[in-house]
Amino acid sequence: MACHLAMESATHQQSEPPTLVSGEVESRSDIGPDSTSSSNGRVSWFEKLTIEQRILAGFSLVFVGILVITAVSYHNTSIVLTNSRLDGRSHDLLQLLSTIDVAMNEAEDAHRRYLVTGETSYLESYKKVVQQKPTFATYLRELTRGSTEQEQRAGVLERMMEKQLNAESKAIDQFDRGGFRAVKKMAIEGAGRRELGAVHQLITDMDSDERQAMNRRMADSAEGTKNTIVLLGLGAFLQLVLLAWVYYLIRHDITERRRVAEELQRRGELLEAANKELEAFSYSVSHDLRAPLRHIDGYAALLRKTVEQSLSEKGARYLQTISDAAKQMGQLIDDLLVFSRMGRQEMLHTSVNLEQLINNILADLRLDLQGREISWTIAPLPEVKGDPAMLRQVFVNLLTNAIKFTGTRPKASIEIGVERPNSAEVVIFVRDNGVGFDMEYASKLFGVFQRLHRADEFEGTGIGLANVRRIVHRHGGRAWAEGAPDSGATFFIALPTRSHEP
Amino acid sequence: MNAAKPIVLAEDNPRDAELALAAMEEEHISDKVVLCHDGAEVLDYLYCRGQFKSRLKGNPAVIFLDLKMPKVNGLEVLRTIKADINLRPIPVVMLTSSREERDLAESYALGANAYVVKPVEFHKFLSAVKELGTFWGVINEPPPEGLRSAQPHS
Numbered sequence: 147m148a149c150h151l152a153m154e155s156a157t158h159q160q161s162e163p164p165t166l167v168s169g170e171v172e173s174r175s176d177i178g179p180d181s182t183s184s185s186n187g188r189v190s191w192f193e194k195l196t197i198e199q200r201i202l203a204g205f206s207l208v209f210v211g212i213l214v215i216t217a218v219s220y221h222n223t224s225i226v227l228t229n230s231r232l233d234g235r236s237h238d239l240l241q242l243l244s245t246i247d248v249a250m251n252e253a254e255d256a257h258r259r260y261l262v263t264g265e266t267s268y269l270e271s272y273k274k275v276v277q278q279k280p281t282f283a284t285y286l287r288e289l290t291r292g293s294t295e296q297e298q299r300a301g302v303l304e305r306m307m308e309k310q311l312n313a314e315s316k317a318i319d320q321f322d323r324g325g326f327r328a329v330k331k332m333a334i335e336g337a338g339r340r341e342l343g344a345v346h347q348l349i350t351d352m353d354s355d356e357r358q359a360m361n362r363r364m365a366d367s368a369e370g371t372k373n374t375i376v377l378l379g380l381g382a383f384l385q386l387v388l389l390a391w392v393y394y395l396i397r398h399d400i401t402e403r404r405r406v407a408e409e410l411q412r413r414g415e416l417l418e419a420a421n422k423e424l425e426a427f428s429y430s431v432s433h434d435l436r437a438p439l440r441h442i443d444g445y446a447a448l449l450r451k452t453v454e455q456s457l458s459e460k461g462a463r464y465l466q467t468i469s470d471a472a473k474q475m476g477q478l479i480d481d482l483l484v485f486s487r488m489g490r491q492e493m494l495h496t497s498v499n500l501e502q503l504i505n506n507i508l509a510d511l512r513l514d515l516q517g518r519e520i521s522w523t524i525a526p527l528p529e530v531k532g533d534p535a536m537l538r539q540v541f542v543n544l545l546t547n548a549i550k551f552t553g554t555r556p557k558a559s560i561e562i563g564v565e566r567p568n569s570a571e572v573v574i575f576v577r578d579n580g581v582g583f584d585m586e587y588a589s590k591l592f593g594v595f596q597r598l599h600r601a602d603e604f605e606g607t608g609i610g611l612a613n614v615r616r617i618v619h620r621h622g623g624r625a626w627a628e629g630a631p632d633s634g635a636t637f638f639i640a641l642p643t644r645s646h647e648p
Numbered sequence: 649m650n651a652a653k654p655i656v657l658a659e660d661n662p663r664d665a666e667l668a669l670a671a672m673e674e675e676h677i678s679d680k681v682v683l684c685h686d687g688a689e690v691l692d693y694l695y696c697r698g699q700f701k702s703r704l705k706g707n708p709a710v711i712f713l714d715l716k717m718p719k720v721n722g723l724e725v726l727r728t729i730k731a732d733i734n735l736r737p738i739p740v741v742m743l744t745s746s747r748e749e750r751d752l753a754e755s756y757a758l759g760a761n762a763y764v765v766k767p768v769e770f771h772k773f774l775s776a777v778k779e780l781g782t783f784w785g786v787i788n789e790p791p792p793e794g795l796r797s798a799q800p801h802s
Contacts, residue, residue, distance in 0.1 A: 433715070433716050433744070433745045433746050434716075434745075436745040436766070436768055437661060437663075437664065437745055437766075439768045440664070440667070440745075440766060440767070440768050440770070440773060441663040441664070441667070443768060443769055443770040443773075444663070444667040444670075444770040444773060445663070445667075446770070447770040447771065447774070448667075448670060448770075469769075469770070472768065472769075473768060473769050475768075476768030476769070480747070483747070
């Protein structure tokens with residue numbers, strides 16, 4: 147069934163005009179991958195980057211952007227935090243200043259009332275302020291620390307408070323010793339009135355300064371917050387743009403890859419179709435071309451038989467020539483088919499023991515070697531990787547050639563040897579002392595149906611070495627020859643030591 | 649000996665047929681040969697249809713089958729023969745120009761008894777056809793007929 151189907155599809159392929167297929171390939175190759183680029187010379191440096199580099203660049207920019215935004219936002223936010231902490235302290239300071247202001251007024255007021263009335267409750271109020279004074283001083287120092295101007299003022303303020311309280315204490319002492327009379331003047335004017343004025347002035351100054359500082363900080367924080375918001379917005383926008391760009395790049399790349407994959411698949415299908423066509427062609431050659439040749443030879447033989455009695459010597463020779471020509475063409479067709487099969491046959495990749503292979507071939511050739519004197523020199527041969535049947539074909543061709551072209555020698559010698567020029571390949575050569583060839587024609591040796599000898603000198607169709615080269619090439623190796631007229635030839639094949647996967 | 653049984657030669661090319669008959673003639677067996685010009689005729693013969701409606705019943709001694717024939721090709725004929733329990737015992741020799749490996753493989757897979765590539769050289773073709781005709785048509789003892797139960801059913 148499979149064969150039937152294969153044949154049907156093969157004939158179907160044949161019915162298509164082959165020029166159409168190849169023409170399609172041509173026109174498709176025009177819109178290859180290179181036509182999509184190179185249209186924009188302006189960003190040629192960018193075009194040179196691979197897609198991976200572009201995507202990496204895109205993501206790096208996004209990353210750097212995120213880092214910058216994070217750093218700046220952190221900086222701004224920490225300033226705002228510091229400011230709000232300082233604001234708390236300023237509020238405390240303002241409170242303290244107003245408390246001190248009230249307390250000092252109270253002290254002045256209370257000591258005067260005491261001087262005038264001698265009422266001890268006033269003295270109590272005054273003493274309370276005196277007791278509070280060190281606490282005030284401590285808080286003042288604490289709350290003004292860090293701001294030089296306010297610190298200095300706080301020092302002056304403390305001394306003024308001290309002075310005021312001292313003056314008032316002195317007046318109270320005098321009152322206790324000499325009564326109202328001794329302090330009359332002081333009681334009316336107030337002992338620390340001058341200092342109280344100074345204290346009040348200082349507190350006002352400090353208050354206004356602190357408020358100014360607070361306003362400055364508030365403006366500062368507002369500015370920082372605004373900047374942060376703007377930066378965040380801008381950064382987010384930029385990153386969105388960058389991410390969109392990277393997305394576009396990846397998307398574009400995927401589309402491109404998909405397109406290339408589809409193109410590859412299409413070409414593979416075309417190639418497969420062409421291969422099938424070729425197969426159908428060689429099948430047809432194999433079957434149809436042989437039939438007429440058989441008829442030519444057959445009818446020539448029948449004719450000979452029919453007219454045998456009356457046939458002249460010349461006539462017999464003509465008939466013989468017709469037969470010979472038909473046979474030769476049959477051989478050519480067979481050889482060509484083998485050659486074509488060598489090119490498309492599936493290859494095996496196994497270990498091939500060359501020593502064993504050569505021994506088998508020599509055993510098979512034993513019959514052909516009867517009556518010949520040949521001295522063989524065969525070096526220990528390695529194992530190589532490849533297709534056993536194909537490699538056998540190679541050595542059959544090389545050995546039969548060596549045997550054939552030493553046919554004129556009374557004592558032929560054939561050598562099979564190995565060279566290892568490097569670790570990547572192993573070279574096997576077949577050397578003979580036969581008729582050799584002119585190096586000038588060495589390039590023609592491996593061509594299909596190329597012969598360096600006349601047909602009546604040595605028989606053969608000239609396909610053997612073409613097969614050798616084709617098989618060796620399919621193994622990833624090389625084939626070449628050295629020689630000189632009448633002094634033998636050496637054929638080399640180099641095979642890769644590692645298996646060659648086409 | 650099976651002198652009475654005919655030899656079926658399926659050959660669409662009249663020249664090949666003539667050459668084959670010429671060869672058989674030398675062995676004096678050409679009068680036993682039934683020539684079919686395509687696969688359909690072979691099947692008509694085997695099933696006693698069409699132009700072979702009134703032929704004597706019985707299977708041939710051997711069928712020489714060309715691969716490439718019009719209407720029904722050799723492989724299809726072979727498949728039909730080997731699928732029919734009555735026809736399966738008939739020896740079938742593929743006689744073809746094709747050396748293609750897949751033809752060989754498929755023919756044997758379908759149960760061909762022999763596969764012979766027609767040689768280009770006439771004297772080889774002659775001796776091949778003579779030997780085939782003599783062996784399968786004269787020397788070889790064909791399977792007895794009517795022994796259906798003896799055939800293993802596959």
